Amino acid sequence: MSNYIMPNYYLKVFYVLVLLLLPAAGSILGFNSTAQIKCIDRERQALLNFKHGLIDFFDMLSTWRDDDNSRDCCKWKGIQCDPQTGHVTVLRLRGGSFPQYLTGTVNITSLLALQNIQHLDLSSNRFLWSHIPELMGSLTNLRYLNLSYSYFCGNIPTQLGSLTHLLSLDLSHNYLLRGDIPYKLGSLTNLRYLDLSYNNLDGKIPSQIGNLSQLKYLDLSENSFSRTLSFQVGNFPSLDTLRLAGDFDVKAKDAKWLSNLGSLTHLAFNGIHNAEALQMIHSPKLRELRLVDCSLSDTHIHSLFYSRSNFSNSLTILDLSSNMLTSSTFQLLSNFSLNLQELYLSQNNIVLSSPVHSTFPSLVILDLSYNKMTSSVFQCIFNFSSKLQNLYLRNCSLRDDSFLMSAISITNSSSSLVSLDLSSNLLKSSSIFYWFFNCTTNLRTLELNDNMLEGPIPDGFGKEMNSLEVLSLFRNKLQGEIPSFFGNMCTLQSLDLSNNKLSGNISSFIQNSSWCNKQVFQSLFLSDNQITGILPMSIALLSELEILLLDGNCLEGDVTESHLSKFSKLRLLSLSDNSLSLKIVPNWVPPFQIISLELRSCKLGPSFPSWLQTQRSLLYLDISENRLNGSVPKWFWNNLHNVESLYMSQNNISGAIPNNISLKLFNRPSIFLNSNNFEGKIPQFLLQASDLRLSDNKFSDLFSFVCDQRTYVMATLDLSNNQLKGQLPDCWKSVHQLLFLDLSNNKLSGKIPVSMDSLVELEVLVLRNNNLTGELASTLKNCSNLIMLDVAENMFFGPIPSWIGENMQQLIILNMRGNHFSGHFPIQLCYLKHIQFLDLSRNMLSKGIPSCLKNLTDDGKEHQHK
Structure with missing residues (x-):
C-alpha cells in the first residue's frame, strides 16, 4: 500500500496535460496517424543510433526498424512529429508495467540532431549506475523532461540549467542521485513542476530555487539535505503542492511564508520536528495534509485543528502516521471534517476500546496499522464510516475475540468494504473465516498473512466470498488439503497460501x-x-x-x-x-520470457539446459544443486547483461569461463558459482558483480582478475578453497569498496601488498592457510572497520602489531594462530572492547593474554594462549 505515491502520480498527470497542452487525440504510445510529412532522414538515423546503445529485452522498440516498411520514424512507438515540418517533437520511452523497461546506455549525443524535441520521457527504465548525460542540457527546446524511476546515479548536471524553456522537470525516485542541487536550476524561471524526491541529494537547498516564481508543484522530500531551509517558499504565489521531508530546522519565525501560500492544496511536511512552525499553516483550499514523523502529540493536533479550522471543509486527505498520537486525536478527527476521505494514523499510540464508535461520514480509506486494538470488538461492521472501502489494521494485536457475530450484526454488515488488511495480528482460529463470509462479502482484497491461523479453511468461505480478487494467507499454520473451491471463485486473481502446513x-x-x-x-x-x-x-x-x-x-x-x-x-x-x-527437450522454445526462475535441486543435469538461451529477460536465476556437468556454453555468459542474481553453486561444472567476453553487467549482480570445478583464469567481467562467490573451485590466477585499471563497486569476494598461487597482487584499489574478502586455503605467497591500504571499507578479511610471510604489514592500519581478521596458518613473523588494538577497535574475531609471531602481548589489544574470539596459539609469544580482555566467549578462551 502506498499512502504517498498515488496522489502524487495523479497530480503529475494533471500538470503534464495542462502545461504541455498535449493534443487530446495524441496516442499514449506516440503514434501520429495524422502526419502528412514523413520524418527527416537525419533524425531517423539519430534515433536508430540512440537505439543502438539501448538494450531492449522487451521489444519496446520493435517498430524502430530501418526497412522499407518502417522508414517513417513518425510512426514509431514513442515518437511524435510536427505534422507541418516532420521534425521529431516527442520522444516518450517510459517503461511500461512491470517488467517492461529499457536498459543500456543513454547515448544523448545521438539525440543532438533532434533540436526541435520538446518532450523527453525516459522514466521507469533501468539505467542502473548511469549518470545523467551533461549533453542533455543542449536540447534547449525541451519543455518536458522526465527521468524518474530509472536508477540514474551521480550528480545532477549543472547543464540542465540551460533548459530555460522547461516547464516540467522530474528526476524523482532515482535513489542514487547525490550531491547538491545545482544552483543553476534557479535559471529555469518558466518551470511549473519540479520533483527531486527520493534521491540521495545533500547539502543546502540553493536559495536560487526561490527564483522559480511560477512553480505550482515542488517536491524535495526523502533526501539528505542540510537542516537549513535556505529558500523562501513565499516566492511561489501559484504553488499548490509542496512536499518537504527531512530534519529541516524550520523556526516558527522563519515559517511565515507558509501563511502566504493561499493557493496551497497539497502539503507534506514529513520528518520536520517543529510543531510551532506548523501553526503557520493558513490554507483555506488545503485538500491534502501529510505530517508524517513530526513528533506530534495530541496537544499539537488539538492546537492545529481547533485554531486552523479554515481548512476543515476542504481537507480530504490527512496523514499523521509515525507520531505520538493517542485515541484522543482519533476522536477529535472524527468531528473535524465532514469531507475527510482518507485518514492515515499508522504507527502511533492509539488504543481503541470496545466498542468503536468514531464515525467519519465521508471516510473511504482508514489506516490504523501498528497501533493497539486489543480490546476492540467488531460485530460484523467496522463502525468507522458507512462509506469505508479500504481498512488497514496491520499489526494491531487483534485477537479472535475481536470479531463477533449476531443475527442483528450480520444484517448491518460492512457491505461497502472492498479491501481489508488484518496481517501481522494474533488471529488463531479458523472461525475468523465465518466472520468474513457473513460480514464482508463484497471484499475484493483480504490480507491475513503473518497471523497464527490454524486448521482448514471452511468451505463456506469459497461459496460466499464471490467478489474476492486477492487473498493473502501466507505465514500461518493452516492445515488440510488445498481447498478446491479456490478454483470456483470466479473473480479470484491472486492466491497466496505459502508458508503454511x-x-x-x-x-x-x-x-x-x-x-x-x-x-x-x-x-x-x-x-x-x-x-x-x-x-x-x-x-x-x-x-x-x-x-x-x-x-x-x-x-x-x-x-x-x-x-x-x-x-x-x-x-x-x-x-x-x-x-x-526437469526433462525438457534441448530444442524447446518456451512461449514465455521469464524474469525469475528458481530450479534449485530439480535434477536439470547432466547437460546444461540449452532452452535458457531463449530467455533474454532473466533477472534472477537459480540452477544450483542440479548435477550439471561439463562446461557452460559461451552464449550463457553473453546473456547475463540484465541479471541481478545468479546461483549455480554445488554442481559439477568444469572448464574455464571464457576470458574474452566483453560483457557489461548493468545491475551489479550477486553471482554464486561456488562448489564446482571451474578452473583457469577468472574473467574480468565478473568484477562487475557486487557479491561474487567463487569458493571451492580450481581457479588459479588472481593477478589477471584483480589488476584492472577501472574501479568497481564489488562488496563481497570469496575465493577460498581454490588453487590460487603466486604473490598477492598489488592492485586492490580497483575494488576499494570491498566489505568482505576471503582468500583462505589457497597457495598465495609473499607479503601483504601496499595497495591493501585502500580497502578502508573492509569488515571481514580472511587470509588463513596460505604461504604468506613477512611482518604483518602496517598497510592494514587503514582497515579500521574490520570486525574479523583471520591470518592463521601462514608464515607471518615479528611482533604482534600494537596498531591492531589502536586502529581496529571494532574487532570481534581475531585469529592469528599457527604463525611465527614472537615477543610480548601488546597491551594495546586491551582496547578491543568488542572482541569475542581471540586465537594466538601456536606462535612464539612470551606471555599469555592479560585479564583486561573480558569479553571472550568460551570458544575464544580455549585458544587464548599457548
Missing part, C-alpha cells in the same frame, strides 16, 4: 475445480507447504498465470515442456526444493 495431492486441487476464473487468475503462491504428488498436465488450464511458486514442497515426478507450453505470460516460476526432475 497444507498437505494433500496437488492434482486433486487442480482437477477438482471448475477454474471459472482461469481467464483472470494470474498468481499462485504455494511455496513451503507439505503438498505431495506429481505436477498434473492439467496445470496448463491456468494459462494466464504470471506467477507460479511451488518451491519447498514434496512434489515428485517429471516436469516436461508440455506442462509449461501454455504459459505465455509466465514471469516468475519456482519449482525448487522438491523431488522433481
Whole structure:
C-alpha cells in the first residue's frame, strides 16, 4: 500500500496535460496517424543510433526498424512529429508495467540532431549506475523532461540549467542521485513542476530555487539535505503542492511564508520536528495534509485543528502516521471534517476500546496499522464510516475475540468494504473465516498473512466470498488439503497460501475445480507447504498465470515442456526444493520470457539446459544443486547483461569461463558459482558483480582478475578453497569498496601488498592457510572497520602489531594462530572492547593474554594462549 505515491502520480498527470497542452487525440504510445510529412532522414538515423546503445529485452522498440516498411520514424512507438515540418517533437520511452523497461546506455549525443524535441520521457527504465548525460542540457527546446524511476546515479548536471524553456522537470525516485542541487536550476524561471524526491541529494537547498516564481508543484522530500531551509517558499504565489521531508530546522519565525501560500492544496511536511512552525499553516483550499514523523502529540493536533479550522471543509486527505498520537486525536478527527476521505494514523499510540464508535461520514480509506486494538470488538461492521472501502489494521494485536457475530450484526454488515488488511495480528482460529463470509462479502482484497491461523479453511468461505480478487494467507499454520473451491471463485486473481502446513495431492486441487476464473487468475503462491504428488498436465488450464511458486514442497515426478507450453505470460516460476526432475527437450522454445526462475535441486543435469538461451529477460536465476556437468556454453555468459542474481553453486561444472567476453553487467549482480570445478583464469567481467562467490573451485590466477585499471563497486569476494598461487597482487584499489574478502586455503605467497591500504571499507578479511610471510604489514592500519581478521596458518613473523588494538577497535574475531609471531602481548589489544574470539596459539609469544580482555566467549578462551 502506498499512502504517498498515488496522489502524487495523479497530480503529475494533471500538470503534464495542462502545461504541455498535449493534443487530446495524441496516442499514449506516440503514434501520429495524422502526419502528412514523413520524418527527416537525419533524425531517423539519430534515433536508430540512440537505439543502438539501448538494450531492449522487451521489444519496446520493435517498430524502430530501418526497412522499407518502417522508414517513417513518425510512426514509431514513442515518437511524435510536427505534422507541418516532420521534425521529431516527442520522444516518450517510459517503461511500461512491470517488467517492461529499457536498459543500456543513454547515448544523448545521438539525440543532438533532434533540436526541435520538446518532450523527453525516459522514466521507469533501468539505467542502473548511469549518470545523467551533461549533453542533455543542449536540447534547449525541451519543455518536458522526465527521468524518474530509472536508477540514474551521480550528480545532477549543472547543464540542465540551460533548459530555460522547461516547464516540467522530474528526476524523482532515482535513489542514487547525490550531491547538491545545482544552483543553476534557479535559471529555469518558466518551470511549473519540479520533483527531486527520493534521491540521495545533500547539502543546502540553493536559495536560487526561490527564483522559480511560477512553480505550482515542488517536491524535495526523502533526501539528505542540510537542516537549513535556505529558500523562501513565499516566492511561489501559484504553488499548490509542496512536499518537504527531512530534519529541516524550520523556526516558527522563519515559517511565515507558509501563511502566504493561499493557493496551497497539497502539503507534506514529513520528518520536520517543529510543531510551532506548523501553526503557520493558513490554507483555506488545503485538500491534502501529510505530517508524517513530526513528533506530534495530541496537544499539537488539538492546537492545529481547533485554531486552523479554515481548512476543515476542504481537507480530504490527512496523514499523521509515525507520531505520538493517542485515541484522543482519533476522536477529535472524527468531528473535524465532514469531507475527510482518507485518514492515515499508522504507527502511533492509539488504543481503541470496545466498542468503536468514531464515525467519519465521508471516510473511504482508514489506516490504523501498528497501533493497539486489543480490546476492540467488531460485530460484523467496522463502525468507522458507512462509506469505508479500504481498512488497514496491520499489526494491531487483534485477537479472535475481536470479531463477533449476531443475527442483528450480520444484517448491518460492512457491505461497502472492498479491501481489508488484518496481517501481522494474533488471529488463531479458523472461525475468523465465518466472520468474513457473513460480514464482508463484497471484499475484493483480504490480507491475513503473518497471523497464527490454524486448521482448514471452511468451505463456506469459497461459496460466499464471490467478489474476492486477492487473498493473502501466507505465514500461518493452516492445515488440510488445498481447498478446491479456490478454483470456483470466479473473480479470484491472486492466491497466496505459502508458508503454511497444507498437505494433500496437488492434482486433486487442480482437477477438482471448475477454474471459472482461469481467464483472470494470474498468481499462485504455494511455496513451503507439505503438498505431495506429481505436477498434473492439467496445470496448463491456468494459462494466464504470471506467477507460479511451488518451491519447498514434496512434489515428485517429471516436469516436461508440455506442462509449461501454455504459459505465455509466465514471469516468475519456482519449482525448487522438491523431488522433481526437469526433462525438457534441448530444442524447446518456451512461449514465455521469464524474469525469475528458481530450479534449485530439480535434477536439470547432466547437460546444461540449452532452452535458457531463449530467455533474454532473466533477472534472477537459480540452477544450483542440479548435477550439471561439463562446461557452460559461451552464449550463457553473453546473456547475463540484465541479471541481478545468479546461483549455480554445488554442481559439477568444469572448464574455464571464457576470458574474452566483453560483457557489461548493468545491475551489479550477486553471482554464486561456488562448489564446482571451474578452473583457469577468472574473467574480468565478473568484477562487475557486487557479491561474487567463487569458493571451492580450481581457479588459479588472481593477478589477471584483480589488476584492472577501472574501479568497481564489488562488496563481497570469496575465493577460498581454490588453487590460487603466486604473490598477492598489488592492485586492490580497483575494488576499494570491498566489505568482505576471503582468500583462505589457497597457495598465495609473499607479503601483504601496499595497495591493501585502500580497502578502508573492509569488515571481514580472511587470509588463513596460505604461504604468506613477512611482518604483518602496517598497510592494514587503514582497515579500521574490520570486525574479523583471520591470518592463521601462514608464515607471518615479528611482533604482534600494537596498531591492531589502536586502529581496529571494532574487532570481534581475531585469529592469528599457527604463525611465527614472537615477543610480548601488546597491551594495546586491551582496547578491543568488542572482541569475542581471540586465537594466538601456536606462535612464539612470551606471555599469555592479560585479564583486561573480558569479553571472550568460551570458544575464544580455549585458544587464548599457548
